Amino acid sequence: MHSTIKRPRYLSYCLYSSLILLAFFVLAPVAWLLLMSLSSPTDLTKVPLQWIPSQWDFSRYAQLLDGDNGSGERFLAAMLNSLIIATSATVIALFAGVLAAYAFSRRNASMLLMFAFLATIMMPPVTYILPLYSAFSDLGILNTKVALIICYCAMLIPFAIWLMKTNIDVLPEEIEQAAMIEGAGTLYTLRKVVLPIILPAIGATAMLSFLTAWDEFFYALIFSSDLSAKTIPVAIADFSAGRVTDFGVIASVGVLASLPPVIVALFFQRFIVSGLVGGSVKG
Amino acid sequence: MRSLIGAKQQKWLLLAPALTVLALISFVPFVKTLWLSFSDSEISALPTVVSFIGLENYIYALTDPDFILSLGRTLYFTFVSVGAEVILGVAVALLLNQQFRGRTLMRALIILPWAIPTIVNAVTWRLIYNPDYGALNSLLMQLGIIGEYRSWLGDPDVAMNMVILADVWKNFPLVAYVALAALQTVPMDMLNAARLEGANAWRRFYKITLPWIIGPLLVIIVLRSVEAFRVFDIIYVMTRGGPANQTKTASFYVYQEYFSYLRSGSGSSYAIIVALISIILIYGYYKAAKRQNGSL
Numbered sequence: 001m002h003s004t005i006k007r008p009r010y011l012s013y014c015l016y017s018s019l020i021l022l023a024f025f026v027l028a029p030v031a032w033l034l035l036m037s038l039s040s041p042t043d044l045t046k047v048p049l050q051w052i053p054s055q056w057d058f059s060r061y062a063q064l065l066d067g068d069n070g071s072g073e074r075f076l077a078a079m080l081n082s083l084i085i086a087t088s089a090t091v092i093a094l095f096a097g098v099l100a101a102y103a104f105s106r107r108n109a110s111m112l113l114m115f116a117f118l119a120t121i122m123m124p125p126v127t128y129i130l131p132l133y134s135a136f137s138d139l140g141i142l143n144t145k146v147a148l149i150i151c152y153c154a155m156l157i158p159f160a161i162w163l164m165k166t167n168i169d170v171l172p173e174e175i176e177q178a179a180m181i182e183g184a185g186t187l188y189t190l191r192k193v194v195l196p197i198i199l200p201a202i203g204a205t206a207m208l209s210f211l212t213a214w215d216e217f218f219y220a221l222i223f224s225s226d227l228s229a230k231t232i233p234v235a236i237a238d239f240s241a242g243r244v245t246d247f248g249v250i251a252s253v254g255v256l257a258s259l260p261p262v263i264v265a266l267f268f269q270r271f272i273v274s275g276l277v278g279g280s281v282k283g
Numbered sequence: 284m285r286s287l288i289g290a291k292q293q294k295w296l297l298l299a300p301a302l303t304v305l306a307l308i309s310f311v312p313f314v315k316t317l318w319l320s321f322s323d324s325e326i327s328a329l330p331t332v333v334s335f336i337g338l339e340n341y342i343y344a345l346t347d348p349d350f351i352l353s354l355g356r357t358l359y360f361t362f363v364s365v366g367a368e369v370i371l372g373v374a375v376a377l378l379l380n381q382q383f384r385g386r387t388l389m390r391a392l393i394i395l396p397w398a399i400p401t402i403v404n405a406v407t408w409r410l411i412y413n414p415d416y417g418a419l420n421s422l423l424m425q426l427g428i429i430g431e432y433r434s435w436l437g438d439p440d441v442a443m444n445m446v447i448l449a450d451v452w453k454n455f456p457l458v459a460y461v462a463l464a465a466l467q468t469v470p471m472d473m474l475n476a477a478r479l480e481g482a483n484a485w486r487r488f489y490k491i492t493l494p495w496i497i498g499p500l501l502v503i504i505v506l507r508s509v510e511a512f513r514v515f516d517i518i519y520v521m522t523r524g525g526p527a528n529q530t531k532t533a534s535f536y537v538y539q540e541y542f543s544y545l546r547s548g549s550g551s552s553y554a555i556i557v558a559l560i561s562i563i564l565i566y567g568y569y570k571a572a573k574r575q576n577g578s579l
Contacts (some may be wrong), residue, residue, distance in 0.1 A: 019389060026393055029452065032418050033407045047432070049421035078423055096300035103297035107290055115569055117301070120309035122506075122565045124513035126537040127558040130326075130547055131315035132308065154308035157301050186293055215400045217516040222542070233402035237520050240406045247410050254403040265398035269391055275466040276457060276500075 015181030033258075036251035037061070044247050060252035071239075075253055077227040078235035083260075085145050085231060086213035086273045089152035093204060093209055095113045096153070102190055104161065105168035106176070114165070117158040133222060143225045151219045156209045163208070163275055167201035168194060202274035207268055212260050298313060313558075320551035322397050327545065339554035349528070350553060354560070357532040360447060361511040364440070367451045369504055372458025373496075378460070380466045390463070397456040402501045403522035408449035412521075435524050439529040446521050446530055450514070454507060465496035498575040505568040512561060533557045 043050040414434035524531035540550035
């Protein structure tokens with residue numbers, strides 16, 4: 001598979017040393033986070049550092065994954081909140097997104113409206129936050145998962161529409177027309193004809209939406225105040241700002257919170273990269 | 284549904300769920316913020332009388348040197364971060380476009396920084412920069428580059444650049460992936476012809492590759508700028524705007540005006556000014572995307 005073009009030796013050296021440098025730059029911070037989570041507190045406070053732990057210390061993971069202590073309880077509650085909020089918002093956004101995408105692709109909805117949708121998520125959240133805060137407060141849903149699910153829907157829907165629209169656009173319209181001539185309604189056609197074909201795109205959209213919701217910090221910081229709604233990014237900010245003096249605990253929380261998105265990203269790389277790139281590179 | 288209602292109504296029915304959410308969660312709050320920005324409203328538990336004060340908040344904001352400085356810092360953050368991400372991203376894309384063993388693995392590997400949540404990224408780099416026990420201090424000392432440990436995030440002269448480094452690490456993969464995808468569309472025969480005619484690598488890049496990938500790059504550059512301009516989370520975790528306000532960006536400024544000083548009226552005027560600058564950037568995105576895709 002690899003071609004046999006001859007490369008001058010000095011270029012090979014350049015290439016491989018750049019690659020090693022790149023690998024170091026990308027991996028070193030991640031590797032260090034992992035090492036910190038497994039080093040004993042004494043190793044972490046040596047000057048200069050003890051890079052490789054003198055003994056492997058798994059106690060923080062045991063502590064965090066056990067709900068019977070303060071840190072563990074806070075961590076597990078936040079992970080569960082994040083999971084519920086990100087999943088719900090993703091499902092709702094996909095539903096609303098696929099319907100709207102069909103309107104843009106096949107029912108001539110104005111592209112200006114599409115752009116207005118996209119513009120809403122490009123605005124800084126500080127322009128929305130205060131009226132939302134008072135509205136949620138009036139409705140009595142501050143510090144609930146519902147408030148965050150609603151906000152995240154607004155954040156995910158425009159992006160979901162855009163991704164799915166670009167995928168519906170390239171489908172040949174004849175199949176849908178055939179189905180409609182047979183007497184199928186729009187929703188039926190959408191569900192039975194269009195959805196099965198764009199399933200990979202829906203998968204990519206779902207994953208990107210989930211990761212975006214999992215990552216969100218600003219709304220979660222403002223709208224949640226205790227275990228009933230705090231998400232994992234807020235919990236991490238708390239851990240790192242609080243009185244925790246052991247870096248290992250903070251690092252362990254970071255590692256565990258990164259696991260879901262990293263696993264998704266590595267396993268579904270092709271999907272995700274095509275989704276990310278799709279909007280800017282014409283296929 | 285098909286025979287009962289026309290295509291036009293169908294269009295709006297299909298749009299209804301998305302439209303409702305966005306109207307309630309984005310459009311209405313925006314208009315309310317705009318309205319508040321012309322008032323002397325304050326956040327208070329008691330009902331207060333709010334009066335309309337015209338442009339007073341805006342005049343105050345635009346003559347407030349602290350706010351102007353925070354806008355400048357935000358532009359600096361945006362410009363330097365995105366600039367570095369583009370240079371690094373394109374360089375990495377060119378590198379990963381070469382043929383070498385392990386290419387698939389390397390291409391997969393660079394998704395890692397992007398996949399790590401922003402807050403974890405911020406916390407990780409804060410620990411790396413730690414003045415007493417941080418990895419950066421230890422590494423530079425062991426390499427003999429610095430003689431004693433430094434407080435990277437505590438030094439007003441370097442703190443912002445250290446935050447930028449963390450941001451670049453997290454976001455360059457996105458640019459790299461876009462550039463890599465764009466590189467696949469560059470016609471090889473053109474490059475080969477240029478090579479035969481004796482054009483060197485830099486000239487081939489500058490004259491053929493770059494013009495070919497600039498469209499997609501422009502889209503991602505503006506998109507990243509829009510994102511970078513509203514930076515908040517990484518600042519909140521790494522520096523809280525310090526030291527000496529050197530990393531206090533516009534979003535952080537508005538956040539404090541609202542939730543530390545409880546001035547919703549003047550805070551809203553700051554928010555609207557930030558939004559206006561964002562709108563200029565968003566318009567740039569619209570132009571770039573339109574140029575690239577034709578339709579939008």
